[in-house]
Amino acid sequence: MMSGLNGLEVIRQVRQRQPQVCVIVLSMHMNDAYVAEALSSGALGYVPKDASSSELLRAIRECAAGRRYLSPPLSEERVAAYQRRNRDTKLDPYALLTQRERQVFHLAAEGRTNAEIAETLIISIRTVESHRSNLMRKLGINNHAELIRYAIQRGGKGS
Numbered sequence: 001m002m003s004g005l006n007g008l009e010v011i012r013q014v015r016q017r018q019p020q021v022c023v024i025v026l027s028m029h030m031n032d033a034y035v036a037e038a039l040s041s042g043a044l045g046y047v048p049k050d051a052s053s054s055e056l057l058r059a060i061r062e063c064a065a066g067r068r069y070l071s072p073p074l075s076e077e078r079v080a081a082y083q084r085r086n087r088d089t090k091l092d093p094y095a096l097l098t099q100r101e102r103q104v105f106h107l108a109a110e111g112r113t114n115a116e117i118a119e120t121l122i123i124s125i126r127t128v129e130s131h132r133s134n135l136m137r138k139l140g141i142n143n144h145a146e147l148i149r150y151a152i153q154r155g156g157k158g159s
Helices: 007-017 030-039 053-064 076-088 099-109 114-121 125-139 144-154
Strands: 024-027 045-048
Touching: 007 024, 007 099, 024 053, 030 045, 030 076, 030 125, 045 053, 053 076, 099 125, 099 144, 114 125, 125 144
Parallel strands: 024 045
Antiparallel strands: none
């Protein structure tokens, strides 16, 4: 967790300031939406957090050589297929939320304060603030009223 930034924004900023830097994402999220978002943000590699040291070294070597590296079961074809499927259909940004961000979203939409959300989820208030900031950025929401409006528009979809 980084205050005010998330990993995708860090990738964008690093690549903008230092385009020669090869970014490899080490993540617990292995779904196509996260991988596609990381790659479009400028990452050259994507590896799960539980990868072996030899796989991580392989990713570093491939990316240092200018080649993309995706840990199995990810593949170029799988990511490309995901991007094709979503190019023509408007991707629901809710799909990019982590499970924890969804929990924070629903509790916030119920009108719970950050302190109440923290107590319910047994996390710190600062962590709630970070999740809330990330989910609002992903959903294109700027304030609590928009969050409520978005929640009402979603209804029960994907809850």
